Structure formats: structure tokens, C-alpha cells
Amino acid sequence: MQLHLSTWTEVETYLERSPGIIIPIGSTEQHGPTGLIGTDAICAEAIARGVGDATNALVTPTINVGMALHHTAFPGSMSLKPSTLIQLVKEYLTSLARAGFTRFFFINGHGGNMATLKAAFAETYAHLDELNIPNADRVQCRLANWFMCGSVYKLAKELYGNEEGSHATPSEVALTQYVYPESIKQAPLSEEVASGHPIYGAADFRRRYPDGRMGSNPALATPEHGKQFYELAVKELSNNYLEFLGSE
Amino acid sequence: MQLHLSTWTEVETYLERSPGIIIPIGSTEQHGPTGLIGTDAICAEAIARGVGDATNALVTPTINVGMALHHTAFPGSMSLKPSTLIQLVKEYLTSLARAGFTRFFFINGHGGNMATLKAAFAETYAHLDELNIPNADRVQCRLANWFMCGSVYKLAKELYGNEEGSHATPSEVALTQYVYPESIKQAPLSEEVASGHPIYGAADFRRRYPDGRMGSNPALATPEHGKQFYELAVKELSNNYLEFLGSE
Amino acid sequence: MQLHLSTWTEVETYLERSPGIIIPIGSTEQHGPTGLIGTDAICAEAIARGVGDATNALVTPTINVGMALHHTAFPGSMSLKPSTLIQLVKEYLTSLARAGFTRFFFINGHGGNMATLKAAFAETYAHLDELNIPNADRVQCRLANWFMCGSVYKLAKELYGNEEGSHATPSEVALTQYVYPESIKQAPLSEEVASGHPIYGAADFRRRYPDGRMGSNPALATPEHGKQFYELAVKELSNNYLEFLGSE
């Protein structure tokens, strides 16, 4: 059940049976020579909708642009500053908490969002408390990174071993190939690929990772793999969501 | 050509032939008992992609949540504060201007975004100038509201007359029916519908417009109408975009 | 009745009979070779005081510096950023709403303020609601641009036709001549005057409009015209104000 395809009266009815809502968040950033700029948003959105269908939960529109400052030396990358993303999350949740939602399940497609999201959750709890919103002290946020699901990680290791890498990975590329088979890209990939450097600023990142990949070989990706990743992530995160909803 | 389905090297190539980019912006807000909460984002996104295809232009991911504070007394509505939306637009454009984009064409689906977007453009020009970005003084933003296209307006009047109203209108509902025929909603609509009141805060809005509609009869909408509106808007805005790109 | 010439006990008494207050807002920006930098503030202030006298309403001090970022490449222009002006308006109205005012009538002298003011109103409604101020949900703001009064527009067209232009117009210059006859300026004006360009950043504006005028011939202005404009605007806006006060 998608929020943008619902009416407000349907949401009103939904709130009678559930205080939970799923919020997909991705990023708009380079993913190497063959990865889509929207990879992280595409994955998060597809999986979130899958989880929503599997659990009969409402899913908000996707936060398409996240915290990707370190990718902004590559054209087409877009980013919010962490403090702006915190503010955005705070306002999203304030709108929803005023309506009665109290369980926010973020399905995230981008490692670079994690720290900022955790900070945003803390800031939001305090903010809602300041606003004297009823049930403010019952609001809970949960961060669910699809790429860190145990089942997903296991399959990626089986299929790709060390060539999974940590950015523009074959697993996420495969998932986008499954979702957008008409947008599978071909481009020469150097055999050597940088890996293991810590992440600092944007210019530094591009110096260290000149084609944008971090230790990955996305040429291994196939749409069929993508389907497998999708199904594993939906299954595992559906369980997580239901556990979250059912917890005290 | 959609940014999220492109690679960074494709964007690099694109920038050699064009400094222009299209940014769809909608809203996530109640649209009456039968209108989709995502109506404004759905319309803006669909038309933006149509314009992108027609003009061979790049289209960014959609800004799904806009300035809808006055709708937030209806469940499911989400909003940024104007000053946060200004900050978001400023950071989007800073990312893109650093990469070399200088012509930003916003295709907007929500009247409530207009003032904030204009304010954001002014603040962005000054900000880019402060950052000493090359070509900062060549950056131009254009606001294109699909629902204010002459051709769209004319058809809406022909089809619906006064029943077009000004929120949850049959024209925008029709467009969403065309895009999402599987999400056409049925619900009883009172014959009387409030209209003509100015817009102030959220509680006041809900008092004046109890079911969310502003003078409209969305029951008149059909997917076929939606197709007509879509095609008119794409055609008119494609011309506008090309004129914008070609201007000094 | 001017706030700055009143005592707090007079304001207390005033509030027993009226919740309305008039807020003049102008700008401090170049107005071509012969227009005063304070033109927009002078006009807004004079008319606001006239309306205050005619309707027995309280008038606040003038917001002298508004949103004029696009004029700042001309010396003497001053501007707030839109987000700062939003903050300022929010704090002005918070002070006044706490005291019991609920109807805010902005008499505006500068087109560049319009978008930011509308954004500020929306942000203020939500802010007052967050503060739990009594009657927060009854607060209403109205934007009244004197230069867009029907009667003013009609006279400007009659007197100046196309030479009215859209910045440093003879109508606004005339009004300042009426208010400050000792400050009528003479300077050579090129016969050719730029017009029709959209407004972007400050450097761009000065390139397109090298002497600051936008399609206008302020040499046509006379103090006598100014008196006429003044009287028309006061009359029309007084009616608007009373209608606003009397509305639900």
C-alpha cells in the first residue's frame, strides 16, 4: 500500500489498524561506469514496496537524494548536507506523527545515509517531545539497510566473493537490473579497481577512486541475481518490520 | 533521459551538449476523498519525463514532498517548511551547478510550492555567487507549472467549467488516472463543496474545506481526459523548455 | 494610528476593539538613475499610514529592507536572504500574536518580496501552532501590493502606457515625489531602456539592465500624479483591509 497512491480517508482507516509506516531512502550518486546514479533509491524503493505488499503496510514516497557529499566530484551526483537531511527527516516525521504514526521503518539503500539517519532519529525524538505531540514519547524509528541483511550478504559473498566490493557492488547493480532491465549499461571496466581507502571529502574520493567503484566488479551482476537479492531482502525485512511493529 | 537511470559518464557526455536539466517537484498531500495523496508528484513526474523524452533532456528524481503545511491536518499529508524547502533546493542546485549545469527547469505540480520555489531561486543565485562556482552568474532557474499551461487550462474549462475548482481538481485527478489506472478511487462526494476561502493554517483549512476539496468535482475525471492533459502539458512545456535553453 | 507613536496601554485598549494590524514592507534597492533607493519602503509606508488613518487601524514600523538580492550589484542596495526575511516575519508576527493580534495586513511596495512573504505566512501559521499560542489557528495574513491595485494599474496605463515598465516605474517614482518633493532627482536617462528579461542573479541583472530600470520612463512622473496614485491606493486598500477584518 503506497501512500502516494492512497487517499487521506484510506490513511485514516489504515491508522485504525496500524501505527507503522515504511520510508524508503536512497541516494542520487555515481555508481561507477555501469551503475545507475539512482541505484540506491531504486533498490530501497523496490524493496520497500515489496515489504509493504508483504506486510500490508503503508510506504511513503522515496527520499531520493540523501547524504552523498563524498560523491559530488562526479557529475550527476546530488547531495544534501547532513544537517539538512536531519531537518528533512524531522519534518517528514513531524507531519506523520501529528497524524498518529508512531513506528517509522526506514529502508535504506545507501551506507552514507546511516550516520545522518541515526542522528536524525535522536533529534526527532527530542523535537516531537518539545512540540507536545500526543504519543511523542511512543515514537520509534528503525533503520533497516537492505544491503546488510544477513541473507543478502551471504548470497553476495557466494556469488561474487571479494569482487562484491563496497560501492557500485554487483549485488546492488543486479537489483537495479532486475527492476529496470531496459537500463542495463555496458562500459569497459578496468581490471584494477581501487579499494580499502577511507572516505573523506569529494575531491579526495575521486582521486582515490577514479572511476567511482570501490573494490567492486559490477560486470558480474545479472538481472536473475537481482531477483534473488530482491526476494531475500523483502523476506528478511518483512520479518524485521513485523517484529518492530509487534515490539513494545 | 532520466538521471537516476543514467551513469555518471553519461551525464558527463550529456553536459558537453547541454547545460539544462529538468527537476520535477510535487507534493504529498490530501487531494479530497478520491484524489491520490501523491497527485502532485505523480503529475509532475510523468510530465517531466515526457518533456525529457521529447527534448532529449535529463530529468532528476522528483521532489516528492513540497510545501503543504496547510494540508497537514489531513492524515497522510507531509510537508517541508518553506525555509527547509529553500535549503533543499539550494543544495540540489549547488550539487548540479558544481557539475556544470546552469539551466534548471522546474516542472511543478503544486500551487503551494510556487512562492517557496521563487524564494529558493533567489537565495540560490546569491549562494552560488558566494561559493565562487564558475559560471555561477550564468545560472538560471525557471518555474513551469503544468496546471497553468494555457492549453491545459483551456481544456479543463471546456471539460469541467466551474467544477474544475482549485484543489483536487478533475484535471489533475484525470492525469493520475491515466498514469495509474489501477489506482482509480471511488468514494461518495457531497454535492456541496466549499470554495473561495483564502488559505491560512492547517486547522483553519480543514475547518473550511472539510473533505479536502476546494470547489472541485473530481468525479468528472476520466483516464482519457488524463491522457489529453498529459499530452497538452508535455507539448507546451517541451516548447517552453527549448525556449528556455535557447535564450540568452 | 501608528504603533511607534502609541503607548502599550493604548495598544491594550486597541486590542479590545480590533485584532487587526497593518505592516508596511518595502525594500532598499536601486530604482534607476532618478529613483530613490527607498522608493518601495517610502510608498508602502505612506500608503499604510493613509490606510491606517482611514480605517482607524494600527500600523507597525516599516520593514525597510526586503528581498532584493537581484539588485545588489548596484551600490546602495541592501537585501535580506529569503530565509532570513521569513524568519524576521515569523518573529514579528509571533510577538504580535502573543499580544492578541490575529489579522496581519501587509502593505507591500516591492514585487520581489511577494514570494518570500507568502512563504513566510505559511511558515508562521505552522510556527504559531507549534507554540500553542491561544488563537494560533485564527491567525490570518493578507498580502496587499499597492502597485497591483486595479485603480492604480488603470491610472498608470492611462498616464504612461508602455512606459510604465516594471521597475523604477513612473508611478512609484511619482508617489515618492509626492511624499518627498524635496528629493526629486534629475539625471539623464537613455532613450533605450532594457525590458522583458527574466530576473536571475545580481550580476546577470546588472548586465541586462545596466542603469537599473526595467522598461520604464520615470521622467514622466510628477508629484501631482503621485498624489493621485496615493489616494487611489489608500482608498482601494482601505476597502480591502476592512473586508479582510470583517471576513470570517
Place this chain on the structure above:
Amino acid sequence: MQLHLSTWTEVETYLERSPGIIIPIGSTEQHGPTGLIGTDAICAEAIARGVGDATNALVTPTINVGMALHHTAFPGSMSLKPSTLIQLVKEYLTSLARAGFTRFFFINGHGGNMATLKAAFAETYAHLDELNIPNADRVQCRLANWFMCGSVYKLAKELYGNEEGSHATPSEVALTQYVYPESIKQAPLSEEVASGHPIYGAADFRRRYPDGRMGSNPALATPEHGKQFYELAVKELSNNYLEFLGSE
């Protein structure tokens, strides 16, 4: 020479002979049962214009609303938060410094502004440095409180002794009577007047100072006194301004 009565070309010419500008700042706040709400702005503006005339210096429009949070429990008082006033001052000076002004002489009418202004000066120096504005490191701000002029203080003590008090003082009331003789107010003043309490929040202030005066007897004020104060302040601050301009 007043900025709002000048043209941009006159300012351009002015800058060839002087980098200095005078900025009046007041407040909009209760001044006891007989003092005008605009007292601080009226005094600052009148004196600033006097100094401008005496020294041939440019004077900006007055900052009418300052930092008066502690007065906001009295109706009609308006205030900016300190951090907002800092931002406002920063943007005023950024506009002016870009045009070439480097010496900013604030003539202040309100003790409550002093701390915030000093903080704003420090923040502005650093901000201008960040913007890489030419001559940023030559920018200087000076705070001149008319009510702390030695000559003014001396006369107030002579005329009023301890009845001068520290808010809604006869000296400032006298000055407003001189400037606005048609707005001299009469109201009963209790013989007892609170004094000597430190200033904390707004509710606390009103509890301690129930009629708004702080130890003062404004009934002693006369327009003739006001003229004397005006002339002393203009003379002393004119000397200060010239010394400031002439300093390294």
C-alpha cells in the same frame, strides 16, 4: 544624506569620497504608560540623521525592531531573537561591504541591543572573510549609544537626578517629544516605581516592572529638554563618527 532618499548613482559617487555609513537601530517596545513604543527607534533615527547632516555622511534606513524579548509581555512590543538580529546585521553589512563600504557606525537607541550588536559585529567580520570580499579585512563596526554620550548623561543627571531611571527615562521621552510634539502622551503615573531588578525573561520583567518603567519619572520630560539632548548627542556623535572615519 539619507540612503533611502538617494539614487544608486549618488551612492556610487559618495563611495569615491567616503567608505563610511551610519546605521540607526532602535527597538519597538513598551516605554511605560506615557512613552512611545517607538521611542528607541525615533531617537536613534533622529540623531543619526542629525549626525549624517553634520558630517555629510550617508544614513541607512532604521532598524526599527531590535532585541526586546524581555518587553514582549507588554502588548505592542516586537522583538527579534538575538540570533536573528545577528543574521540581519550580517546581511545588511554584506550588502553594503560588497558595494565598497567598510566603516559601519551604528547609532543605537536601546540598551538591549548592545550585546547582540557586538556579537553580530564579530560574526560579520568572520563571515565577510569567508566570502572573500575585497577589503573584508578592513571592515570596521562601531557601536555608538546616544544615551551613553557623556554630555547626554551629564544633562540627564542635572535635570532629573535619580528620576532618570533606566527605562522609559525622561531623557528619551523628552527627545521623542521634541521630534513628535503632536504625540506627547498623558497618563497617570504611580509615585512608586520599581527599580534595581536585574532583567531576565518577559513574564518576570512584567512581574517586577508592572507599568513598564524602570525607576524613571518620564513626567519630567519636556520637548525643550528633548531639543537639548538631541543637540548634545548629535554634536558628540558627529565627533565620534569623524574620529572613527579618520582612524587607521
Place this chain on the structure above:
Amino acid sequence: MQLHLSTWTEVETYLERSPGIIIPIGSTEQHGPTGLIGTDAICAEAIARGVGDATNALVTPTINVGMALHHTAFPGSMSLKPSTLIQLVKEYLTSLARAGFTRFFFINGHGGNMATLKAAFAETYAHLDELNIPNADRVQCRLANWFMCGSVYKLAKELYGNEEGSHATPSEVALTQYVYPESIKQAPLSEEVASGHPIYGAADFRRRYPDGRMGSNPALATPEHGKQFYELAVKELSNNYLEFLGSE
């Protein structure tokens, strides 16, 4: 070598041989019935000074108050909001980067700071880049949590097993006992201690963890243990710091 015990000329000399600096960050928050409110700051500061001595590195004053919003329902806890802590870190590093420092090694004593610090690093890299500070693109930040050192973790497990818990742990309490033996506290500790709940807002935290401990038994702590933890952490983090300094 401690910054606060150095002169500016000593710092100037230091910068000729090293671009590195150590920044201790703790928190001021409840640590159960027997743990010191300053535990996290005390540990971070002591270890940072130890590392500074061992590596001849400069150590800044400690950031004593961090991100502890979830502890603020217990008296004595203090917190910054995440967005404020980001701003603080940004300004600290801007001051230091302007002087020539480029390697910032944060020794952190509080798990709740981690997300915000990572977000702050990202925001700082982008900010320094905007300021055009020389070497901005060479700035690197590293987060070193003493309690996550492998050697520390191993000893804690050996000494305390599951009774280490995750807040008000015997290991951190032991370290404070070593540093402040005169401040060892005694208080009855319930045998049952809550554990395993996720962390949300402050009121929720206190409901779930009524005495402030999270699964820990701080009664096991001794100053002798503290000495061991101190020495292990100093040794391991000294190696980490030198590796960081020596890296590309």
C-alpha cells in the same frame, strides 16, 4: 602536549613537524547509580592525553557535552542536538584547518556521539571546500572509540563477561575510578538490570532503564582494572594515531 597548556608560538612550531591533532570528546550524562556523569568525558580525556604523550601529539580541550538526548530524563544529563554538535565540530575544525592542521583524530568516549560525529565529518569536508581553505581537500578525520579497541573489549569480556553490559559498564566505571580514585561511588544496585531494548527518546529510555544502567554491573569495577583499560587503550590508539598520520 596539550593545546590549552601551550602557547601559540609552540603551536606554530608544532605545525612544522606535524599536521595532526587529537580531539577528545565525551558526554555529560547519567551513568547509573554509581557511575559518574562525566564518565565518557573523563575516559576520553585521560586516554587522549595518554596518546598525546605517547605520540608527541597535540591534544585539544575536551568536548565535554555531546549527543546524549536519550539520557536527558535523568537529572544532571546535558546534551547538544545532533545538528548543533555538527555545527560545533565544523567550527572547531575550521579554526584548526585555517591554522594548517589537516589530520583530526577524535578519541571518543560515548557511543551516542558516533553517528553525529560521522555526519559532522562529512559536513566539514564540504564546508572547508566551500571556504577555499588551502589544503581543504587534504583534511581527514578519524573516529577512534576507546571502548571499541580490540584489546579493551577482550579484557572487558574476560573480567566481566555479560555483566559488562552496554551503558554504565564496569570497564568505563573502572577507568574513572583509576583517574579519580577519590570519587568512587557506592550505592545499592538492583540485581536485575534491564537490557536489550533499543534506544528511542528520553522518556522511553527512562521507562525501560529505570536506574540508567543498560545490562551492566558496575559493582565489578576496580581502579586496578581501570589502569589496565587505560594502558590498553592508550597503546592501541597510539598505534592507530601513528598509522593515521602516516597514511596517504
Place this chain on the structure above:
Amino acid sequence: MQLHLSTWTEVETYLERSPGIIIPIGSTEQHGPTGLIGTDAICAEAIARGVGDATNALVTPTINVGMALHHTAFPGSMSLKPSTLIQLVKEYLTSLARAGFTRFFFINGHGGNMATLKAAFAETYAHLDELNIPNADRVQCRLANWFMCGSVYKLAKELYGNEEGSHATPSEVALTQYVYPESIKQAPLSEEVASGHPIYGAADFRRRYPDGRMGSNPALATPEHGKQFYELAVKELSNNYLEFLGSE
């Protein structure tokens, strides 16, 4: 009684007998060729703890970095912007006020903090009022600058006369020598020392005060003097604190 060496239950007990708390604030900034960069924080912290001991009052951790923007052209200096320091103070006091503290006594070691602190107090009163914190309208802040104590000032004049100067003064250097006798620095001091210039931006400050001193001769300082200053300040400020606590 130091907050960081207390437990939350001790604070709970403390609040039953006192609503007061002492907050030391210093700065991290150059203090000439022989003064410690931490001078202002060291002095404030030592004296605050002395006052805490003498009056049985709670003392928070020290705010080590204050408003020292004008010193940032000297390496090792660190500063917050005034608006950031205001935000920090506001959040510190919000944490403490929620717990029940209402009397905040700031012991300050740096003249440059004074304006910002006063602004912060005003902003905090209004903020607490907005948050509807119980007793918000009873919150009081007091600024106590140890270097402005009458007894301190008198001794400094006796010992050093004009060589006290106004920055890197022998009195503050002496106090640090008393607290940290192992960190007494020796460096050649020019006989001539700049003095009497107003303070503007950082580059300007360094031009005018090339070695960082302002009219002072810190070579006159001795640890014995430091002890005297310490004792005088503790005695005088203890009285001030008790008077503050006892006031209405």
C-alpha cells in the same frame, strides 16, 4: 561539587536543596608568547570549582571554546561563531532547566564571551518559555567575570599598574601559573607592546597586535600572585553566587 564527578541520584538530591548551578566558560585562544592558549578556560574552571567548594554548589564541565573569532589568525586559537555559542548555551540550559535548575551562574574568563553570553541568556529565556517548561519564567542567568571582580582589579593595578594591559595580562597569566606551575613558559617579550586599538576581525587584530598581547607585560606574573588572585576571585564570586541564589 562537580557535576562530572557526581551521579544522577546525587544531582537529584542536590536539586531538593538548591536550584543553582555554576557554569565555567573560557576560551581557547592565543595569549601572547608566554600565555597559555587555555588561559581563560583554566582560570574560569579553577575559580568555578573554588566557588563551588566554598558554597557547596554544583559546577558543570567547562565550556572550553568560546567566542574568539578575532584571535583566529594565531595558530591554536579555536572559536565558535556567536550564533553557535548562543545555540550551545541554549541547549545546555534547556537540559538543565528540564531537570529543575533555575539559577545559572556563569563564571567567565574571557571578555570576548560577554556580549554573546548576554545575548544567549535573552534567547534562552524566550526559548524555555516556548517549550512550556515548568518554572521557565523563574529561570535566571548571571554573568560573573572573574577578571572584573573589584578585589581582583584592585590587586592587578597595585601589582602591575598600566602593565596589566587588557589581553594576556599578568593577572591571568599568574593565575594559570598558580594552577599549572609545571607549565610556566619563558619567551622573549618585546619591550614595546601594542595597545589601545579597537578589536575588529582576525587579520586586523594580528596586524595591530603582532605578538598577541594587548598592552600587557605578562613577565610580571608569578604563581604567588596567581594564588592571591585566585583567592580574591573565589571569595568575591562566592558572595555573589550566594547573593544571586538568595535573591527573589
